[in-house]
Amino acid sequence: MLGSTGFLGAHILFEFLTKEKGDAYCLVRERNGEKLKTRLQQTLSFYFDDDFFEKYQSRIHLVKGDITQKNIGMSAADARKISKNISTVINSAALVKHYGLKADFNSINVIGVENIIAFCQKHNKRLMHISTISVSGFGDKEESLSTWDEQESSKTFSENDLYIGQNLKNIYGITKYKAEVLVLKAIATGLDAQILRLGNITNRYSDGVFQKNIDDNAFAKRIQSFINIGAFPKEMLSHEVELTPVDLAARAIIKILKHSSSYNVFHIYNNNLLPLSKLYKTLTKRGVELVPVKSNLMTVIIKGLLVDEDTKNLIHGLVQDINKDKTLVYNSNIRLNSKFTNKYLLRAGFKWPKCRKSYINKCFNYFEKVGFIKIKSDSKK
Numbered sequence: 001m002l003g004s005t006g007f008l009g010a011h012i013l014f015e016f017l018t019k020e021k022g023d024a025y026c027l028v029r030e031r032n033g034e035k036l037k038t039r040l041q042q043t044l045s046f047y048f049d050d051d052f053f054e055k056y057q058s059r060i061h062l063v064k065g066d067i068t069q070k071n072i073g074m075s076a077a078d079a080r081k082i083s084k085n086i087s088t089v090i091n092s093a094a095l096v097k098h099y100g101l102k103a104d105f106n107s108i109n110v111i112g113v114e115n116i117i118a119f120c121q122k123h124n125k126r127l128m129h130i131s132t133i134s135v136s137g138f139g140d141k142e143e144s145l146s147t148w149d150e151q152e153s154s155k156t157f158s159e160n161d162l163y164i165g166q167n168l169k170n171i172y173g174i175t176k177y178k179a180e181v182l183v184l185k186a187i188a189t190g191l192d193a194q195i196l197r198l199g200n201i202t203n204r205y206s207d208g209v210f211q212k213n214i215d216d217n218a219f220a221k222r223i224q225s226f227i228n229i230g231a232f233p234k235e236m237l238s239h240e241v242e243l244t245p246v247d248l249a250a251r252a253i254i255k256i257l258k259h260s261s262s263y264n265v266f267h268i269y270n271n272n273l274l275p276l277s278k279l280y281k282t283l284t285k286r287g288v289e290l291v292p293v294k295s296n297l298m299t300v301i302i303k304g305l306l307v308d309e310d311t312k313n314l315i316h317g318l319v320q321d322i323n324k325d326k327t328l329v330y331n332s333n334i335r336l337n338s339k340f341t342n343k344y345l346l347r348a349g350f351k352w353p354k355c356r357k358s359y360i361n362k363c364f365n366y367f368e369k370v371g372f373i374k375i376k377s378d379s380k381k
Contacts, residue, residue, distance in 0.1 A: 001026045002067060002116065003093035005043045007211035008130065008201055011250035012092060014048060017056045019254060025082050027065040027072060027093075036062045046212055047204075061085075067093055067112035072119050083123040088257065091116050092130040094176070097216050102171055109175035110182070117186045120193070127193040128257060129183050133157075133269060134173040135197065137166030138334040158337035159197075159265040166334065170320075187264055194261060198249060199269025199336075205245035205353070208362030214372055221317030224373055227288055228314040231301055233328055234292035237280060240273035242336075243355045255348040267338035272354040282360045286375050299327050 001016075003009035004026040013024055028036040040062060041053040053060065063082065066073030074082070095108040113129065120127045134140075136157035155164045162184070168174045180195055187193050200219055203210045214220055226232040252268050283290060293301070302318070303326050305311040321328050345351070367373040 002072075002089065002091045003130070004028065005039055006092060006094075006096075007047075007213075008198070008246055008249065009092040010043050010047050011204075011246050012090060012253055013060075014044070014052075015247070015250040015254045016257075017059060019251075020258070023059045023061060023085065025061045025063055025086055027063050027067070027074070029066045029073070030064060036064055043212070047209060067091075067115055068107045070115060070118075072112075072115050079119075079123075083125070086125060088126040088128060089116065089120055090128045090130070090253075090257070094130065095172070096132075097172065097218075105171050105175040109172075110178045113179040113182055117182060117191065117193075121186065121191055125192075126260075127183070127186075127191060128253070129179070129193060129195050130253075131180055131195050131197045132173070132176050133197050133199050133267065133336060134170065135162070135168075135177040135180055136164070136334050136336065137168055137173065138332050138336060139330075140166075140168065140170055140173065140332075154333055154335050156335045156337055159263075159267055159340050164334075184264070192260075194256065194263070195265045196253060196256065197265065197267050197269075199244040199267075200242050201246050201249060202243045203245060203359075203363040203366060204247045205359060206247055208359075208364075208366040210363070210366055210370075211246075214370065218317070218320060220367070220372065222321065223317070225315045225317035226290065227283075227373055229301060229305065230289050231291045231293050231298065232280075233295050233298045233330075235295055236330065237277045237292055239276050239330070241276055241279065242269055242271075243274055243359075244268070244270045245355075245359070248352065252345055252350050255345060255350045259348060261344075263340075263344070266341045266344070267336065268341065269336070269338060270352045270355065271338050271342060272352050274355045274360075278357070279360060282357050283364070286361070286364060288375055295327065299325070302326050302328070 001009065001013055001024050004013045005028060013026065016024060026040060028039055030036065031039065044052045063074060063078050071079055091113065093108070093112065095105050116127065138157065155166070157164055162180060168177055183193055183195055202219065210220065211217060248270070249268055256266060280290065280292070302315060302322060305315050306326065318328065321330065323329050364373065364375060368375045
C-alpha cells in the first residue's frame with residue numbers, strides 16, 4: 001500500500017482492514033526524523049478511533065521507502081520480504097495539489113509511478129494505480145465552453161479514452177496523464193494493472209470528516225472563497241457538482257480489488273450529481289450569506305479584490321478558476337462517462353448514493369467545527 005498516510009489512502013487501508021482478510025504492507029517515507037509508526041498512527045487516529053492502529057497492528061506492516069527512488073526506496077531485504085507476502089500494490093501516493101513546483105509533481109507523480117511499475121514488473125505483482133478524472137481536462141479553463149450552455153463541441157470522456165484532444169495545462173493533470181501513459185504501456189507488455197480515475201474526493205459520507213490538510217483542497221477552498229466574499233455567479237445555480245465521499249470511494253476501490261479484472265480503466269466518481277441550487281438553499285438555511293450575481297458583476301467584484309494583497313487572500317480559492325479577463329470559468333467542454341464502471345460496481349454489490357441535504361450539513365458541520373468556514377450557529381437546521 002502506497003500513500004496510506006494520505007486522505008484517500010488512509011480510508012482504503014481502513015476499508016481493507018475492517019472488511020477484508022489479509023495483511024497490509026504500508027510503504028511510508030521518513031520525514032524530519034519522525035518514526036514510520038508515528039506518521040501512520042497519527043493519520044489513522046485523526047480519521048478513525050484513537051486505538052485503531054493498535055487494534056489492527058498485527059495486520060499492518062510498516063516498510064521504509066520512497067517512491068521517487070529506485071526500487072521505491074526499499075532495502076533489498078524488505079523488497080524480498082514484500083515480494084513473498086503481497087499479491088497487489090495499491091498506489092494512492094501522489095502530489096494532489098493543483099499548484100506548485102513542476103519538479104515536485106514530476107518526481108512524485110511520474111518518476112514515482114515509473115519506479116512502482118518497475119517493482120511490480122520485477123516481482124510479478126498486480127498494480128492498482130489511483131489516477132484522476134483531471135486527465136480528461138475536465139474543469140480546466142483551456143477546456144471550457146464559451147457560454148454556460150452545452151455546445152456541439154463537447155467531448156465525451158469514458159473509461160476507454162485517454163487522449164481526446166484535450167488541452168491539459170494544469171501541472172497536476174499533466175503529470176497524472178503522463179503516469180497513465182506509463183501504466184498503459186506496461187499493461188501492453190504484460191503487467192496486470194488497473195487505472196482508477198477518481199473524481200472530486202469530498203468529506204466522509206458517514207460523518208462529514210474531511211482531510212487534515214484542508215487548505216490544499218481546491219474544491220473546499222473555492223467554497224470558502226465564495227463564502228468569504230458573499231457572492232457567486234448566478235449562472236451556477238443551473239449547474240450540478242460531483243461529490244465523491246472519500247469513504248465510498250475507498251469502498252468502491254476495494255470492491256474492484258477483490259475481483260481480478262481484464263478491464264484496465266475505471267471511473268470512480270459519484271454520478272449522482274448535486275444540483276448547486278440545492279447546495280445554495282441548504283447553505284442559506286444554515287445562515288450563510290451568499291448572493292447570486294450576474295457574471296459581469298462577479299468579474300467587477302473579483303477585479304476589485306485582486307487590487308489589494310489583503311483582499312486578494314479572500315479569493316485565494318478562486319485564482320485557478322479565473323481567466324485572463326478575470327472571469328470565473330466553470331462550464332467544462334468535457335462530458336464525463338462512467339457507465340461501464342457503474343455497471344461493474346453494481347454487480348460487485350456497490351451503488352453510489354445521492355448526496356442529500358443531510359450529507360451537505362455533515363460536511364459544513366465539520367468545516368465549521370475546525371474553523372475552516374464560519375457559519376451562524378443560531379441559523380443551522
